[in-house]
Amino acid sequence: RAKQSGKGIACFFDREMDEAVRTRRQIENDLRHAVLRRQFFLEYQPLVEVQSDRIIGYEALLRWEHPQRGLIGPDVFIPIAEESGSIIQIGEWVLERACTEAAKWNEPLPISVNISPVQFLLPNLFDQVANILRRTGLNPWRLELEITEAALMHNREDVLAVLVRLRVLGVRIVMDDFGTGHSSLSNLQTFPFDKLKIDCSFTAALEKDPSAQAIVRAIIALGHSLRLAVVTEGVETERQRQILAEEGCLQIQGFLSGRPGAAPSTGQETARREKVPARADG
Numbered sequence: 001r002a003k004q005s006g007k008g009i010a011c012f013f014d015r016e017m018d019e020a021v022r023t024r025r026q027i028e029n030d031l032r033h034a035v036l037r038r039q040f041f042l043e044y045q046p047l048v049e050v051q052s053d054r055i056i057g058y059e060a061l062l063r064w065e066h067p068q069r070g071l072i073g074p075d076v077f078i079p080i081a082e083e084s085g086s087i088i089q090i091g092e093w094v095l096e097r098a099c100t101e102a103a104k105w106n107e108p109l110p111i112s113v114n115i116s117p118v119q120f121l122l123p124n125l126f127d128q129v130a131n132i133l134r135r136t137g138l139n140p141w142r143l144e145l146e147i148t149e150a151a152l153m154h155n156r157e158d159v160l161a162v163l164v165r166l167r168v169l170g171v172r173i174v175m176d177d178f179g180t181g182h183s184s185l186s187n188l189q190t191f192p193f194d195k196l197k198i199d200c201s202f203t204a205a206l207e208k209d210p211s212a213q214a215i216v217r218a219i220i221a222l223g224h225s226l227r228l229a230v231v232t233e234g235v236e237t238e239r240q241r242q243i244l245a246e247e248g249c250l251q252i253q254g255f256l257s258g259r260p261g262a263a264p265s266t267g268q269e270t271a272r273r274e275k276v277p278a279r280a281d282g
């Protein structure tokens with residue numbers, strides 16, 4: 001009897017597994033066409049100065065509007081795109097799109113773009129970025145590339161060479177999700193970072209766990225003494241903001257100051273807005 005019910009469970013899991021594998025294959029396949037079918041779009045989340053709440057830049061975050069499944073978040077599809085290789089094409093689209101849009105903003109604020117570790121396997125990542133900057137006319141100083149420590153695990157020499165060349169061009173390099181990966185402090189010494197982003201998991205624990213505050217304090221001090229800008233991600237509450245301000249963090253990003261959303265206003269929108277009262281008057 002036990003055996004039989006065991007079999008039943010195994011069967012059930014087999015079916016579930018089949019389903020999961022099918023779904024994944026489907027997503028993998030759909031990802032291959034998503035760029036050409038114009039199913040991607042970018043949202044922008046503001047980075048703000050802690051004291052003044054002034055917006056000092058935006059991070060571009062990728063969204064996928066799947067025709068059947070609806071909106072799919074990057075945490076779901078980026079890993080699949082990385083495994084299947086689609087991320088190469090998708091990553092280029094993101095860069096091109098973010099630079100094109102940012103070039104039109106009223107205010108010339110910095111734009112941050114996430115780069116997958118897989119994109120560093122491209123022999124021509126530098127050329128790709130340089131060409132996109134030239135095509136879109138975006139000032140290289142406005143572009144920040146966010147990479148995680150996973151990008152620094154393999155081919156370290158090659159990755160370093162690419163980062164150095166990008167920096168000579170004026171592009172800034174950001175270490176994303178700091179403190180979570182297989183962090184090695186020597187990465188901060190070896191690679192030419194301009195900015196550190198403290199991972200949101202520390203922020204989430206800030207109000208309850210004194211050790212999270214101690215870690216955040218140490219990262220802020222470390223970053224600043226290495227002359228890096230330090231941003232804390234995932235700030236959701238006023239209390240978290242206060243703690244970070246007290247710890248000397250100057251920049252934050254999170255739902256408290258703004259959720260990811262539509263691109264900031266462009267010259268065109270302003271022109272349109274200005275037309276409305278003119279028409280109403282006459």
Ligand code: C2E
Nearest residue numbers: 061062073074075094114115116234235236253254255260
């Ligand atoms: P990330 O680069 O660390 O981006 C920050 C993530 O935290 C975003 O999730 C953002 O929506 C979320 N977030 C912002 N503020 C808060 C907050 O106050 N609370 C909480 N709980 N979350 C907050 P999202 O947009 O789902 O992106 C997840 C990850 O997917 C990103 O993490 C990044 O690693 C990756 N990703 C997003 N867009 C791209 C892209 O264009 N290319 C690549 N390669 N990866 C991307």
Ligand code: MG
Nearest residue numbers: 059114146176
């Ligand atoms: Mg990021």
Ligand code: MG
Nearest residue numbers: 176177197233
């Ligand atoms: Mg992050």
Ligand code: MG
Nearest residue numbers: 148176177199
């Ligand atoms: Mg992340």
